[in-house]
Amino acid sequence: QKETTVVTLKNDDKAPVINKNIYGHFAEHLGRCIYGGFFVGDTSKIPNTKGVRNDIIAALKDLKIPNLRWPGGCFADTYHWKDGIGPQEERPTIVNKWWGGVTEDNSFGTHDFLNMCELLETEPYLSGNVGSGTVQELADWVQYTNFSGKSPMSDLRKKNGRTEPWKVKFWGIGNEAWGCGGNMTAEYYAGEYRKFATFMSDWENTGGITRIASGSNSADYNWTEVLMKNIPLNMLGGLGVHHYAVINWNKKGDGVDFTEEQYFKTMQSALKMEELVTKHGAIMDKYDPEKKVAMLVDEWGGWYEVEKGTNPGFLYQQNTMRDAVLAGATLNIFNNHADRVRMANLAQCVNVLQAVILTDKAKMITTPTYHVMKLYAVHQDAKLLPVSFQSPLYTVNGESLPAVSASASKDKNGAIHISLVNVDAKNKNKIEIDVKDLGVKNFTGTILTSAKLQDYNSFDTPNKIVPTVFKGFENKKGKLEITIPPYSVVVLEGK
Ligand code: AHR
Structure with missing residues (x-):
């Protein structure tokens, strides 16, 4: 016994408010997350609004999802947003280099995503292409989505059927720049970041956008140190960290058929989050003692072998009580570090990794992780005790x-x-x-x-x-x- x-x-007046964005999600062009997940197209028999499944919209609204990150992940640094606007039949295709090599028709693009966020009543978080894109391309994306005055990009947006800008607040400048985002060194990326960030304004000088740097791979503290040292604080709204709970990258184990030992190893990796946010936070404190720059754990969750018989590039896995425990314990860590951790994005929302929703043709189910997120929604914007x-x-x-x-x-x-x-x-x-x-x-x-x-x-x-x-x-x-x-x-x- x-x-x-x-x-x-402790009832502490000085305690921070738990930013609702800690309960954020992530939707990448990966496997069946967007195509065949969120998006079935408006000719589908599955009830949808402009191609987005109504059952998913309802379930996520119930979850009060505060933000949604898109279009990647690794996909983001291959994505050219101009290929996903205008008449669908005229859009070029794109080969999804990182995830299964499938050819996509670009039918789900900027309008589709941002309109979907309006339906979900959630803040979009766009990840810009730094790895294979240009400064001009990213600056144009901001002007296209956010500028209300007359300009080439706002005219184009209007021509494509949207008069009012969406006013996207959260902008990622690249993703995993140390890996699939370009295999950059921290020093090189810091320079790239400064250049991209300089030309990314909201075009109305209202300071209306939050620029977010691609953060470290798990315990790469040098990455955080170099970025904090080399990027002026007034250019840095947030700094990411990615950490997945994984037993062993070469032997991840089954999502459902696992032993207690494997469960223990998963939790060991998941609970490392406490050390990660503490140590990355301490480095950030050195350069930013007033904690102006947010830490965003913009990818987290359990990662196992794909479900047997499914495409290895699609990262489809089931979700057990192990995932519920993992989610509950990780969200407690984020809540307790709310003074610095101001956003987190579970990877990923639908049909990929630790999903809250799984679909099989017309069927849709919610996972144990969904229920944890729903139970914990009471902490959104509440004062930490x-x-x-x-x-x-x-x-x-x-x-x-x-x-x-x-x-x-x-x-x-x-x-x-x-x-x-x-x-x-x-x-x-x-x-x-x-x-x-x-x-x-x-x-x-x-x-x-x-x-x-x-x-x-x-x-x-x-x-x-x-x-x-x-x-x-x-x-x-x-x-x-x-x-x-x-x-x-x-x-x-x-x-
Ligand atoms: O979430 C799956 C992948 O994990 C993302 O595309 C990438 O950023 C990370 O390595």
Whole structure:
């Protein structure tokens, strides 16, 4: 029997607000994410709005997705946006070099994406092409999407049927510049960034765009150091970091058929996020002590072998309770670092990697990760309540990880939300939280768990894993005593 973990919550006026953009998503031209996922075309029998599936729009609106990154990923540095505007039948094709070598017809382009974001009520985050594009091309894209006055690009936009600009705020200047974005050194990329950023204005001098640098590959701290040192802070709205939870890049393991040891290794890699945001954050603090520059973890999630029988270039994988635990624990890390982490993008939204939505022709299902995102939406734009506790350990083969993960916030109406994850795959954990001074009395709870860690929602059993009422706690005179089962995610609400 394990001892009780005492979690302390602090009502701290100086604590940051959890930026809703931490709950962001990512949609790349990869596999069946856009074509055959979001976008089925307006002649499809699947109910759609201008070619975008209505069931996906509804599910994502329910999730309150705050932003959506597009068109890549690696694809972004091969993408020429002018090929995706104007009459569809006149658009040239593009071969998707990175993902399966498939030929795309460019039928889903800038208008389709930005109009879809309006339907989703979400902020677009466009990734510009630095690797194989030009400064002029990217500057033109901003003018096309954002300029309301008269100009060559705004005239072209109007000719293509859109009078008002979309006013896109978030702009990535390249993606993974250290790899598929051009195999650049940090020093070289810093120079490229400065050049591209100089010509990327919102054309109205209102400071209306946030320019985001392609960040490091996981623990490449030198990348962050060089960029922070060489890019003037007034040119840098945000700096990315990419980190995937992976067992071993050469042997990633199956998405569904995995052992407890493999689960442990996945979680070991996922929980490394704590160290990554702490260390990258410390480097950023050196150059930007006022924390003006946001850290964006603009690609994160679990990465396994593709589902058997599917195209290896399409990165299609199922999503189990392992992914739910991974998502819950990672989002707790982001919440707790909300002073610096102001955006994150789960990779990826539909049919790719740790997706929240999977489709099979007309069928659509939501994954355990979807449910975690939905449960955690209560933290969006809420004030962080810093937590402190000593976690018990989860030990496998002599290696240990913290078993308990937690974060908490207070929303605009004064409601308190505490999200708890038990990472331990074998043992329940007892947690005690003193809530006397939080100004709330009545608590309710929701849990996401399942009989087996390997359980998932399939097209035949789409509701195998759904949130249910959580009764495993007692409020003893202002002290919550909670027992959280193995591999489960719990959100408590106090009002
Ligand atoms: O999300 C899949 C790929 O992972 C992205 O295209 C790339 O940026 C990263 O390496």
